[in-house]
Amino acid sequence: MGALDLLFLLALDADGAKAIGAGIAMGLGALGPAIGIGMLVGRAMEALGRNPEARAAIQTNMILGVAFAEAIGIYALLTAIIIAFVI
């Protein structure tokens, strides 16, 4: 039995479908913010290396950007919680 068949079999059961749905929502939803935050912090560190005097401005804007990117991950968490516990 292939992995896909197993997935369909699990999805026949309501609890199994919920578990799969919540897992996919969180897993895929965390992918985007993870890439985004990685790029943001990487570039911020680069900028900090080039211009250490601008530490305060860079840090503030970096954290602001990270917060926006992270918000998407939080929506995924919200969706996963709703799927797993509310629906």
Added chain:
Amino acid sequence: MSRIRLPLLIVAALAWIVVGLIVARGPQPEIIVPAEIITKAGFLNISNTMISAWAAMIILVIGAFLATRTMKLIPSRAQNFVESVVEFLMSQMEDIAGSKNARRFFPVIATFFIFILLSNWMGLLPFFNAIGKTEDIGHHIFHEIEEHHADHKPFDEEIGHASGWLVDDTGIGLVRPNADDAHFSMGASADAPVSPEQALDKYVVFLAQTFTDFDPEDHGAVDDGHGGFEVTPAMLEAAIAALNADADAPRLLAGDHGHGVPSAALGDELIVGGIDFPGQKLALIIPLFRSVYSDVNNTLALALISFVMVEFWGLRTLGFSYLGKFFNFSGVIPAFVGILELLSEFIRIISFAFRLFGNIFAGEVLILMLTFLLPFLIVDIIYGLELFVGFIQAAVFALLTLVFAVMAVEHHDEEHEGHEGEAGHDDLESQGSPGQ
């Protein structure tokens, strides 16, 4: 020296894991998302996260009062500590917001930081999530069976909270050995409902299984395909005999037809009016303290305070022109941008609330699960990580509120202040360019 030390460390680590595996045996803990209600005061439910939040407040208020009661020019130790914390926060805020704004926002932002930090770190104390009152599941399940019997209503779903921890009569919820199978399931569903009488039989067999060495398979238990089995009269009689033979096992109390549930297998021969648990009982711990921000209500409260304060500062500083940021009808694109700004203002509440809740609750679950998965060694490392996460989340909450407040009080038409580090920037650029 180090040649001896490394094997010694490995042996110590393994011994620590073995000790953990011996001590922390038992059923997997239940993960409960909403905070448990401890008592009710009128219409108000007092939950354990509220009690923890009040404890944090009391510690902060009394601590701050004692440290600054007699202020001296040459500070005492406590005063020195409080001063250094305030100075550190002030200097950090001045870096970000400038001197004028930092002074203005300091009371609220610093309170956010200190309160969240203390709450998060308090949540890692050992008595959190461990000591509390117990809800006796044995009585709870029996009462539910009795109620269904009185209403002539079959069970079409599982009884809630049927799995629990064995505790002794002190009510302190240490997990006991041999509690691995303390999970009661009737196997009821909407397709295959279970009558209260059948549920009673299954529950009696379950009690015999949990508290004595009774094994239903010795008495002809055949799996019915739903994880359960048919209870035969002979099996039930054997289970009752096993319960009666053991002095520490629960007692079945007699009932009459006005009060009690008759058995399905034995009919009116056996009517159970109640169950008495001597010594140990099957109970669910309702912890008295739980990490404050593992409850989304508390994080939402903080998020709302943060939102209201930011809007208040914006309106106070800019007057009605502050609203021009959101309602700008000079063109299609500015109007659209205004709507987006307005939306993002409200979405901030959600992301504030769930960022803190998600991080703290995930940490709680991680620690709880790892304690029982691979006890003590890995969980120690995670404790260290959680100390860090608690600090970072407190800092992020305070910092974001500060940044949003600064954005709200800025005149949005004006350009930002000139870059002071221009000269240094050029120097670095020219130095760096040959290498690239």
